[in-house]
Amino acid sequence: MRFERIFSIVKKETREFLKDKIGLITTILVPVSMMLIFGFGLKLDVKKVPIGVLDFDKSYLSREIINKISSNGEYFRLKRYFSSYREVDEALKNSEVRAVVVFPFKFEENFKKGRGTFQTLIDGMFPYRAETIKSYIEAVVLKENLSYFKKKGLKSPVEIKPRYWFNESLNQDYLVAVGTLAVVLAISPAVFSALLIVKEKESGSIYNVYVSPVRKIEYLSGKLLFGFLVSSFNYFVLVILLFFLFKVPFKGSFLLFLLSSLLFILVSVSFGLLLSVFFRSQAAAFIGTVVFTIVPSILYTGFLTPVSSFDSQALVTAHLIPTFYYLRILKALFFKAAPFYLIAPDMLVLLFFFVSIFSLNVILFKKRER
Numbered sequence: 001m002r003f004e005r006i007f008s009i010v011k012k013e014t015r016e017f018l019k020d021k022i023g024l025i026t027t028i029l030v031p032v033s034m035m036l037i038f039g040f041g042l043k044l045d046v047k048k049v050p051i052g053v054l055d056f057d058k059s060y061l062s063r064e065i066i067n068k069i070s071s072n073g074e075y076f077r078l079k080r081y082f083s084s085y086r087e088v089d090e091a092l093k094n095s096e097v098r099a100v101v102v103f104p105f106k107f108e109e110n111f112k113k114g115r116g117t118f119q120t121l122i123d124g125m126f127p128y129r130a131e132t133i134k135s136y137i138e139a140v141v142l143k144e145n146l147s148y149f150k151k152k153g154l155k156s157p158v159e160i161k162p163r164y165w166f167n168e169s170l171n172q173d174y175l176v177a178v179g180t181l182a183v184v185l186a187i188s189p190a191v192f193s194a195l196l197i198v199k200e201k202e203s204g205s206i207y208n209v210y211v212s213p214v215r216k217i218e219y220l221s222g223k224l225l226f227g228f229l230v231s232s233f234n235y236f237v238l239v240i241l242l243f244f245l246f247k248v249p250f251k252g253s254f255l256l257f258l259l260s261s262l263l264f265i266l267v268s269v270s271f272g273l274l275l276s277v278f279f280r281s282q283a284a285a286f287i288g289t290v291v292f293t294i295v296p297s298i299l300y301t302g303f304l305t306p307v308s309s310f311d312s313q314a315l316v317t318a319h320l321i322p323t324f325y326y327l328r329i330l331k332a333l334f335f336k337a338a339p340f341y342l343i344a345p346d347m348l349v350l351l352f353f354f355v356s357i358f359s360l361n362v363i364l365f366k367k368r369e370r
Contacts, residue, residue: 006218006225013226049136052079052100056102075136227273228269251336252336301327326350
């Protein structure tokens with residue numbers, strides 16, 4: 001393998017890339033746009049939930065609980081009071097409210113006897129949101145229980161004092177921003193590198209490669225290196241956004257963050273080159289690469305849902321996706337300040353993916369001589 005041939009391919013690609021002003025701007029703006037759209041648009045927190053109240057008891061205690069719920073403006077917005085279950089049913093059906101708290105007759109009286117129960121009717125269209133709303137309301141009622149014990153001079157037998165480690169502020173926006181970085185680096189370099197070869201197939205210039213003395217490993221290495229350099233530049237732009245716009249705190253080693261990210265970019269670029277073998281038009285390559293990267297990277301990596309909630313089939317699928325390991329590295333570095341020995345296994349897996357995918361590229365790419 002002659003390195004001067006590889007560098008000549010990189011120089012040629014660079015000249016063409018700089019001449020294509022629209023392509024140049026698009027290559028930089030698309031990853032940034034994705035980062036901004038996902039980072040600011042995707043919210044995992046359940047906040048400002050519209051709720052209603054059906055109070056048959058109309059007691060001091062029911063009013064106190066209602067006040068506690070409605071005063072928590074960050075999580076709840078009290079929309080209206082109901083007078084019947086029929087009104088409640090209509091409001092839930094037309095999504096006027098997402099939950100209704102129902103206090104039965106003699107609620108306060110039964111509460112003082114230790115048998116106080118009330119009902120929460122929750123829109124279960126989105127199970128995650130429904131469970132979160134249920135937990136919020138239960139937390140408010142538990143707090144009111146403790147307050148009642150204190151007023152009576154009684155002490156609760158159990159007192160919970162939670163302390164949160166790793167993302168102590170419980171800020172979901174940090175998690176979304178870090179996850180978005182992983183998703184963008186899975187998609188953008190793959191799409192960019194896939195188009196590098198497909199556009200030559202489309203224009204017919206690929207035949208110049210077929211009849212040239214350049215070996216296919218040299219040709220693919222040149223494409224890989226060029227795609228890696230452009231994607232690395234985009235990576236640094238995204239990191240600037242991550243730290244200065246989204247203000248995500250970082251606890252780990254920046255060197256490990258850099259090395260693991262560059263390794264993942266190599267994996268992503270190699271995957272794009274692999275997909276380019278099977279496509280002959282840029283439109284097909286673009287759509288195919290997006291489908292093969294964005295769907296697995298969002299659904300099977302722990303970006304939106306915890307990996308612990310996956311069933312066995314989904315868990316097996318997750319371990320076949322490079323983004324799963326990269327996102328796990330990011331979470332460990334950003335939130336846990338993980339040392340090298342904890343993330344080394346995941347970095348080795350990424351290295352294995354890179355070597356395997358690039359080797360497959362060399363095997364499948366046919367340098368036909370005419």
